[in-house]
Amino acid sequence: xxxxxxxxxxxxxxxxxxxxxxxxxxxxxxxxxxxxxxxxxxxxxxxxxxxxxxxxxxxxxxxxxxxxxxxxxxxxxxxxxxxxxxxxxxxxxxxxxxxxxxxxxxxxxxxxxxxxxxxxxxxxxxxxxxxxxxxxxxxxxxxxxxxxxxxxxxxxxxxxxxxxxxxxxxxxxxxxxxxxxxxxxxxxxxxxxxxxxxxxxxxxxxxxxxxxxxxxxxxxxxxxxxxxxxxxxxxxxxxxxxxxxxxxxxxxxxxxxxxxxxxxxxxxxxxxxxxxxxxxxxxxxxxxxx
Amino acid sequence: xxxxxxxxxxxxxxxxxxxxxxxxxxxxxxxxxxxxxxxxxxxxxxxxxxxxxxxxxxxxxxxxxxxxxxxxxxxxxxxxxxxxxxxxxxxxxxxxxxxxxxxxxxxxxxxxxxxxxxxxxxxxxxxxxxxxxxxxxxxxxxxxxxxxxxxxxxxxxxxxxxxxxxxxxxxxxxxxxxxxxxxxxxxxxxxxxxxxxxxxxxxxxxxxxxxxxxxxxxxxxxxxxxxxxxxxxxxxxxxxxxxxxxxxxxxxxxxxxxxxxxxxxxxxxxxxxxxxxxxxxxxxxxxxxx
Numbered sequence: 001x002x003x004x005x006x007x008x009x010x011x012x013x014x015x016x017x018x019x020x021x022x023x024x025x026x027x028x029x030x031x032x033x034x035x036x037x038x039x040x041x042x043x044x045x046x047x048x049x050x051x052x053x054x055x056x057x058x059x060x061x062x063x064x065x066x067x068x069x070x071x072x073x074x075x076x077x078x079x080x081x082x083x084x085x086x087x088x089x090x091x092x093x094x095x096x097x098x099x100x101x102x103x104x105x106x107x108x109x110x111x112x113x114x115x116x117x118x119x120x121x122x123x124x125x126x127x128x129x130x131x132x133x134x135x136x137x138x139x140x141x142x143x144x145x146x147x148x149x150x151x152x153x154x155x156x157x158x159x160x161x162x163x164x165x166x167x168x169x170x171x172x173x174x175x176x177x178x179x180x181x182x183x184x185x186x187x188x189x190x191x192x193x194x195x196x197x198x199x200x201x202x203x204x205x206x207x208x209x210x211x212x213x214x215x216x217x218x219x220x221x222x223x224x225x226x227x228x229x230x231x232x233x234x235x236x237x238x239x240x241x242x243x244x245x246x247x248x249x250x251x252x253x254x255x256x257x258x259x260x261x262x263x264x265x266x267x268x269x270x271x272x273x274x275x276x277x278x279x280x281x282x283x284x285x286x287x288x289x290x
Numbered sequence: 291x292x293x294x295x296x297x298x299x300x301x302x303x304x305x306x307x308x309x310x311x312x313x314x315x316x317x318x319x320x321x322x323x324x325x326x327x328x329x330x331x332x333x334x335x336x337x338x339x340x341x342x343x344x345x346x347x348x349x350x351x352x353x354x355x356x357x358x359x360x361x362x363x364x365x366x367x368x369x370x371x372x373x374x375x376x377x378x379x380x381x382x383x384x385x386x387x388x389x390x391x392x393x394x395x396x397x398x399x400x401x402x403x404x405x406x407x408x409x410x411x412x413x414x415x416x417x418x419x420x421x422x423x424x425x426x427x428x429x430x431x432x433x434x435x436x437x438x439x440x441x442x443x444x445x446x447x448x449x450x451x452x453x454x455x456x457x458x459x460x461x462x463x464x465x466x467x468x469x470x471x472x473x474x475x476x477x478x479x480x481x482x483x484x485x486x487x488x489x490x491x492x493x494x495x496x497x498x499x500x501x502x503x504x505x506x507x508x509x510x511x512x513x514x515x516x517x518x519x520x521x522x523x524x525x526x527x528x529x530x531x532x533x534x535x536x537x538x539x540x541x542x543x544x545x546x547x548x549x550x551x552x553x554x555x556x557x558x559x560x561x562x563x564x565x566x567x568x569x570x571x572x573x574x575x576x577x578x579x580x
Binding site: 023024025026028029030033076080083085086103104105106108109111112113114115116117119120122123124129130131133134135137138140141142144145146147150151153154155157158 | 313314315316318319320323366370373375376393394395396398399401402403404405406407409410412413414419420421423424425427428430431432434435436437440441443444445447448
């Protein structure tokens with residue numbers, strides 16, 4: 001990872017801490033929110049926002065509040081997903097899950113708190129017109145809400161113990177993971193005043209890296225090591241979840257991954273932007289081992 | 291209840307249904323969200339918004355999207371509060387709670403979906419400037435989030451089986467219920483371009499009716515009938531929750547209720563607005579039996 005990205009990750013970690021510190025809220029809630037926010041996520045979503053801004057020759061750090069908001073949404077979704085009533089996971093990013101440390105009630109509320117706070121962060125950020133803020137809030141709510149991430153989560157739960165076809169599997173991942181990744185790119189483009197045509201192409205790019213991200217996830221659940229990815233592996237098989245390797249064989253899944261990465265790169269290659277930043281992310285998604 | 295309020299309640303019920311119908315989302319999630327939204331709430335929050343707009347001689351129905359957003363937030367909070375890990379309630383508004391009908395996982399997600407959608411509704415509403423939308427989104431997030439309702443919920447959970455003093459009890463209720471009621475009045479005032487002085491006074495008014503609302507709730511948990519209020523009574527005693535009657539005796543609680551209602555009325559009496567609408571709500575809060 002290039003140094004500038006390490007710096008960006010450091011900045012997002014500090015800024016997230018500040019946002020939580022500044023809250024006038026019960027200490028237990030603050031700690032529960034902070035715990036999962038600081039639990040060593042890969043910060044792929046913030047990096048996508050920063051890289052999109054860089055692609056438009058903008059200072060990536062103007063996207064810091066939006067990056068924090070997205071990371072809050074992503075983190076809330078992990079906290080709720082890990083609950084006993086949902087995926088019932090005990091380990092996340094190598095640490096005990098939120099409800100294991102703080103109890104179920106506080107974990108639910110920490111999730112609710114992070115979700116709600118993310119919109120406050122967007123509404124309060126400086127340096128953008130009210131019109132842009134409204135656009136960002138709308139897009140975030142759409143990609144995280146009942147037409148986005150929450151829909152994907154429901155479809156995922158309903159798909160357990162069922163044999164899904166590729167279309168159904170893509171619906172789940174497009175909604176559960178893809179929409180929020182796409183938001184990051186869209187948000188960068190909105191902040192950078194992208195023209196409509198470039199924005200549309202970037203959305204296509206986002207679709208491909210979103211699916212690539214998920215296919216890599218499925219592969220890691222089989223080939224990864226617990227130590228490396230920081231969560232229990234083999235959980236997909238255990239829960240009889242439909243996955244790309246299961247549907248396409250491991251070889252087929254790897255080809256599919258390569259195919260999406262290639263298409264993503266092809267889209268970048270025709271766009272009038274500084275491609276190297278997003279190219280690096282594309283590569284990162286294809287290679288990540290956690 | 292005057293006819294115009296019945297009409298307003300009818301409008302909000304229809305509009306909430308439309309918002310849910312218009313979603314492109316898995317059917318189970320739609321049903322779970324719709325179920326709790328239509329489970330016969332009192333619609334006090336929407337009525338507060340409408341009445342505040344009327345007080346400023348505005349058409350109350352311009353507040354319909356905000357009223358829907360607030361009702362989504364209120365409903366999400368009830369769904370999550372009722373979960374086994376939280377208050378573990380089986381009955382709400384005379385019907386089985388959301389997780390009893392749809393299962394815990396879907397109930398958690400229905401709550402997440404409603405919470406997220408409420409911000410989309412505000413971001414997408416017509417007829418208001420982006421500046422006003424941002425102000426409304428910010429206020430809603432603040433009153434519902436980790437400095438508002440979620441903080442109150444945490445304090446409430448932590449206060450179980452403890453003897454709280456009046457200050458601690460007021461903290462819980464101000465946050466758990468008061469802030470969202472206050473948002474309704476603030477939102478009405480923002481939409482109606484209220485001057486700052488009137489807004490500040492209305493916030494004080496909101497504080498008093500918020501506490502009055504909660505004291506009445508505590509009284510109903512002892513003196514109400516299950517049939518009338520539609521949820522199990524005696525739950526506060528069962529969970530050894532601190533309540534106003536427990537702290538102040540029933541007589542003291544009733545005096546406190548009367549005192550807050552009187553102060554609320556006194557504030558209204560000095561404001562340059564059409565008071566009768568909010569006066570009626572004040573009265574309603576003092577007398578409600580469900």
